[in-house]
Amino acid sequence: MTTLLTVVAFGTAFWLVVVGAYGILRSDDLVHAVVSLSVAQSGTYILLLAVGYQRDATIPILGAGGAGSTPIVDPVVQAMTLTDVVVSATVTALLLALTVQIAKRHGTVDPDALRELRG
Amino acid sequence: MSPVLLLVALLGVAVAGGVVALTRDPEKQAVTLSAFGLLLGVTFVLFDAPDVALSQLAIGAAIVPLLVMLTVRTVRRRQR
């Protein structure tokens, strides 16, 4: 079971990064590229949480009595993932704003068409 | 939390992520992205990470797909 979980969790993390990158490669629309990038980024969330996971442990909240007998999962990687989620959303928003500007300036958001425009 | 559920959720995330990246039309992508964000949130709960799940559900399943949808509509109007 542990081996299976290791393979599936890390496999999912790497798969998301690779398939997100492939989406960017095949993209004919910058909005599509930005969304694909956010899929690739999700791979890092799964990777971090998989590293900190412990079977039969509980959520990282301590009871009033302090650390009980049940262990908790690793809170450090969760703290990293948590800020990662919020910050990546604002970076995605920034990229989408850039896309809107490009559409206004050039009338297209196809990366290949944009390269031709520049000559 | 049961590892079997976690396994199923992870496989679901892998499939959904693939669907999002391989959906060509960005407008449809906004919808699949929202479903993907929701699945990620559920997976985080199964990873015993309620803090992360909370921000993922609000951000990944609601706000980012909304921004994508609004961008697609603005961009479509601009295209010649």
Added chain:
Amino acid sequence: MSPRVRLVLFLLGAAGFLTTGVLAVLGAPPVGTDVHPYRDAAVAGALAHATANVVSTVNYDQRALDTLGEETILLASVTAAVALLRPADDERVDVPPPDVVRSRSPATRLAGWLLLPATLLVGLDVVLHGHLTPGGGFQGGVVLATAVHLLYLAGSFAALERLRPRRWAPVAEPVGALGFVGLGVAGSVAGVGFLGGVLPFGTLGDPLSSPTVILLNVAVGIGVGFGLVVLVAQFLRQEVLVR
């Protein structure tokens, strides 16, 4: 670069990435292991400073400096996105369209109005109890920003434009970041180090325990909440008003 060359480059890169990934995983402990040295250190720190939510103690106490960095990235991204989305000289900004209230079904409007106060309360609760239960400034700020936009569901774009604090929201966002820095400097002045807790930690599980974490949560909640409100507002305006 032709699509074929691009694909070959991608396949090479992906193969390299996966190879190093597999090698890394082979040397790492399996998923679900009970060996977590960072966890043990973080729990000891949380107990010493009486913060029940260990994730919050990492974000706002043990590694608060990193969170200041995140807050800065957030501020910079939002500022840049808003600057990019300003209407250009050759664009015209329409007056807000007349209320679309009539085009929404009464059930949708009722749901919007009922959800609005409930979501605001949940958001505040999530921010203020981030030291005890899952939540904190990041998550609560997001919930609060979502709450404000339920107005769009409930009423109309015009109502949203009127009620949304557009004039002072862009000012309030940096206030969150400044509050964070201010709390940090207070620690330096008090001699406990930048972002060290100045106030007494209290007892674990008490609503007013770890007050510095609560205050930092509020600062981040303000930054994230108003940042997202400004962001979504700009995208909505771009779609609805700018021609």
